[in-house]
Amino acid sequence: MYRLTSISKNRGVFNSILNYQRRSISYTLPAIPALDNLKISKGEYKGLLSNKAVNELWFERGGKIVEDLNKLLERKSITAPADLNELITLTFNKPDLQDIYTQASSLHNLQFAFESIRPNEDPEAQASVKVCDVDDLLKAPSIAESFPNEPTDPELIDWITSSFGSISEFRTLLLNSANSIKGDGMVWLVAQAAYSESTLKRNYLGSNNQQEFKYSNLAVMNTYNAGIVDDSLRSGQITKLKQQKEAKIASLRKKIEEKKSSAADGAVSTLEEEGMLSTLESDAANQNDFTLGTLEEAEAATLFSDRKLLPLLAIDASMRNYLIDYGIFGKQQYLENLWNCIDWDVVLQRAPTRFKKSFEMD
Amino acid sequence: MFRRQANIARKVFLSAKRSIHEVPSLKNEDIFSKNGIEGLYSPKGFKLAWSDYQKYLTTNLTLQTNGTENELRSAYQILLHTAKQTTEQHTFHFASQAHNNHLFFQQLDDKSRASNTRPSRFLMERLADQDITSMEALRDRLLTESDSFTGQGWLFLVELPDKSLKFLRCENDGTPYYYGKNQSLDLNGGIDEASYDKLNELNQKAANREKDFTLPILAINAWSPAYIEDYGVTGRSKYLENVWSCINWDVVNKRLFQL
Structure with missing residues (x-):
């Protein structure tokens, strides 16, 4: 579905010397025949859009999304899967890859929308x-x-x-x-x-x-x-984040208890951990509010x-x-x-x- | 006797007041609509971003509020009244957008005039607390923040009750006046711990019925109608650079709290 430019470097000699083992995959703007024809004929998308609009919405915006996506993939040196849908699935719950997800799903949505329609050949439609x-x-x-x-x-x-x-x-x-x-x-x-x-x-x-x-x-x-x-x-991300926080609290508590039990050996300060624990606990306690629903409930x-x-x-x-x-x-x-x-x-x-x-x- | 009746009739007439939201007039509006804003908008671009868009917002606001409790309120009052009401969000949208867009256009001027104005020393001192020590740093911060929206949005420089300044990103029609409707987070894609904590903080504030006394002193419009005519669908960055050079800082300086 997505055209793929795959440049495999001639591996071998260079491999050991330069440690150059990168297969760069970059996405290109998908081909939609109805739109590509308009670019050549300079005609309008009958019954919906002018040629200028098609050019800006698909070729310029789509082109920019693809360009940004490729730049991001290169910067983070991520080996992207050939299929855009796979890339979306890989990134959609990873906060540190959110910018890649954003570009990938924007491209997907744009393409999906343009592939859902066809020009309206009704001669009266152009007037609208x-x-x-x-x-x-x-x-x-x-x-x-x-x-x-x-x-x-x-x-x-x-x-x-x-x-x-x-x-x-x-x-x-x-x-x-x-x-x-x-x-x-x-x-x-x-x-x-x-x-x-x-x-x-x-x-x-x-x-x-x-x-x-x-x-x-x-x-x-x-x-x-x-x-x-x-x-x-x-x-379920929010629920997961809450569980992570609870786990953090539990491990801190355990640490404090261990330190306390070994306190007989010497004066070990637990103040720092206790401070952290109390801030975390106050955060967690705040979530049990009966007047306003919690985030997990909202999710x-x-x-x-x-x-x-x-x-x-x-x-x-x-x-x-x-x-x-x-x-x-x-x-x-x-x-x-x-x-x-x-x-x-x-x-x-x-x-x-x-x-x-x-x-x-x- | 007849006179008394006429009086009553007049009283009834007077009390049955209706208000229609109109496009507010800007200083220099005549020049702007004839020549555009030099260095930022062509006349057509100005027409879409201000005359037409504001007309669209105010007309819709009139239609939405006609015959309701919000009928006699100003856009600002309406946005405050509807911010918390989940069923009034269409009204909120038009009120918030009309208010924000007005705030934005008030501070714009021709490049030649705007370039003679500077942020006041008082303003720069406040910004220094946010590690913004020069005009270049302010420009960089303003442009990166306002160009980072996935969709539509507003960037505000706001004054907090303790008189410190802060940048506030509002996605879509978010308003700086109420923390529950700042809309600073986009929860598509992965959610990181910072966003989660931010959400909890908002939840907590709302549960405590905390009030919000934030006031905007500078607004940057990153919505499509503000740039699509002159800069095209992908022209937001160029447009924002030009906005920077057309800000009349005299207007912004006056919005800041002063003794």
């Missing part, structure tokens, strides 16, 4: 790519029940209908979720696994591949900045119940996407045009086999 003004904020929302570019595959329609009620309800939810993102972010249509990952692990002992997951439900979710959809592996509450989520469709709701062609008042128009550009064939390809539960278990 225009700068909006303040009055467009006051427009009454449409109450239509059917819209252009609805999915046509009967199974997909059935799945969407049973998950959201109807296609138009799904469309409203998708676009309103996008509208509610004020900073940078994406809206995703995801397939949600029927059982949580921990349940699966318990039952199938480590068999953790895609085939094992049964996807029963579709859902709409938002991610912000460089957030990724499948967050379940990342979550547990926002988890997607550690269920595997598979992204099917992404919509980029960040301001930069519409500012160039639609102006500051044009988000709604941009989103409506974006709906008309959704490539349902791609969504269908990404969709897993639907799993129908015969009864609800959890």
Whole structure:
């Protein structure tokens, strides 16, 4: 999926002398034919973006992300895996690699969003790519029940209908979720696994591949900045940090007791450790507050119940996407045009086999 | 008798006041909208970053607050009232952004005029406590901090109740006035111990119902509308360099507490 430039140095003689054993992998901007063609033809992305916008959003921004990513990888001399998804999985819960994670997932999200859409060939569509003004904020929302570019595959329609009620309800939810993102972010249509990952692990002992997951439900979710959809592996960090702190306290306490028991041999000062212990303990005690929930509770509450989520469709709701062609008042128009550009064939390809539960278990 | 009724009617009319949020006028706004801000914005760039964006924010703020308890409040009051309310965050967004953007544009001026102003000695003395001893150091700090956002954000130089100064990063629509809505952390990706401690500290402050008396004295806008027109999607660094040279320090100096 990602083109890879792999420069293997001619090892051998130099190896022993220079200790030069580096295989440098650098990422390049992925090829998306629809966009690459526009660069040559200088045409617009029909029904959605001008040529200038495509150039800035994909070639310049994408190029910059790739460049920054490669620089970071080189600086930290990290041998990156060939697959960008693997790089994200490797970095998403490591605080010291957060800058790499950020660039990698930004690139992934950008590519995923552009691969979810195709130009809208409707000759009238181009007229709707225009700068909006303040009055467009006051427009009454449409109450239509059917819209252009609805999915046509009967199974997909059935799945969407049973998950959201109807296609138009799904469309409203998708676009309103996008509208509610004020900073940078994406809206995703995801397939949600029927059982949580921990349940699966318990039952199938480590068999953790895609085939094992049964996807029963579709859902709409938002991610912000460089957030990724499948967050379940990342979550639990806060709880882990708390456990680390508790372990620290326990080991300090043990140390003090050991010193005290050996104090008979000589005057060993335990003051320093006791000071550290009391500050750590006061921190820990603070977390047992009944009026305001703890961080761990907050984390547990926002988890997607550690269920595997598979992204099917992404919509980029960040301001930069519409500012160039639609102006500051044009988000709604941009989103409506974006709906008309959704490539349902791609969504269908990404969709897993639907799993129908015969009864609800959890 | 008729007169009395008319009086009552007038009283009713007067008490049923409504307020509409308008784009505040800036000093030199006429020149700015005709020529842009020299050294920073073209007229089109200024229009998007100020006239249009502020219009967007204030119109939305009016729509959000119409018929609510916030109807008669100023943007600043609204942001304070809504900061803690989880269901009022759309309103908070528009209030906080309108306030921050106004704060930002008040301190901008043409490069030729801005270059005649300097941070006051008093301000530099306060900054020296933060290991910022020269203009170059201040510039470096300001530019690195404001260019480090993954997404949108604001960088503030704030004055704390003990009159010391500090840099405050606010992601997205964060506000410097209330610690619970500073939004200084981005919790995507790995979470380190410092962020965890910071979160606990915020939790503790909120549990103790601590008040926040922080005041911003300098605001830097790192949102897309502030630079996309003149500098492009990837032009934030260049834009921030230019912002530095267009800060009218006289305005900033006056915001600092003085005896």
